[in-house]
């Protein structure tokens with residue numbers, strides 16, 4: 288029995304002089320050998336998560352699929368935490384297997400007092416080989432908590448408690464050496480078409496956060512350069528009235544998804560009716576992003592455009 292470990296760099300592997308490899312990372316984890324599963328390492332690329340690409344993640348998913356086909360019980364990926372909420376959600380959309388796909392990292396690098404990487408890696412391996420974590424898609428394991436990819440957010444720039452799932456909380460915990468899954472969210476449908484790295488690379492989806500007194504100048508001409516747009520609106524999905532004609536025009540030319548910039552909760556549908564309200568924007572053709580935060584909505588829209596999937600069906604799962 289084995290767990291496939293893919294390393295992608297990030298703080299978990301950063302020391303002053305050189306990047307730690309998977310062999311270095313696993314050697315620093317007390318108790319790993321007692322988990323009872325061999326860890327099969329593939330060092331993919333030592334890259335900060337700001338430089339990770341969706342195409343690279345699809346390559347990792349492909350390699351991970353081969354590993355589970357060859358008998359791996361589960362998969363662990365170590366990477367930088369900055370984009371981990373996006374990569375985890377992307378993986379969740381394309382991972383068809385029952386085996387757990389667990390992503391983790393660290394906030395305190397190995398040269399600091401109290402680095403969290405070894406504990407996170409141990410917890411991630413435990414979850415990856417746990418029968419309780421099967422059929423849950425992609426998971427983020429951090430600070431002995433298990434988070435579903437579809438809800439998890441990075442919420443603090445430095446704290447080791449940075450990963451939280453604002454709308455629901457963690458779905459499980461590590462308790463001593465046990466994996467305890469407290470709630471099992473229904474698995475939603477991922478993207479139906481096959482997402483090819485080159486197709487995804489070719490799709491540009493913009494993310495636009497509205498701000499007070501915004502004149503929308505940056506949105507002009509966007510449909511000439513991008514294939515989709517996610518709007519992070521105020522509160523339940525509002526924008527200044529001045530942006531409405533421009534957004535309506537864009538929505539006629541490409542998919543425009545409406546989300547909330549608040550960090551938790553869903554956008555509304557019919558509470559407010561004035562120009563620029565959620566009701567108004569949805570009437571003008573924007574797509575309801577529901578509970579999806581703007582970053583995940585962007586990941587999903589890009590995948591759907593690359594696979595030619597039905598947008599309403601896919602986004603409809605999150606409302």
Ligand code: ASP
Pocket residue numbers: 296297298299334335336337366367368369370392393394
């Ligand atoms: N800046 C680092 C990265 O995302 C932070 C981390 O690894 O946690 O690669």
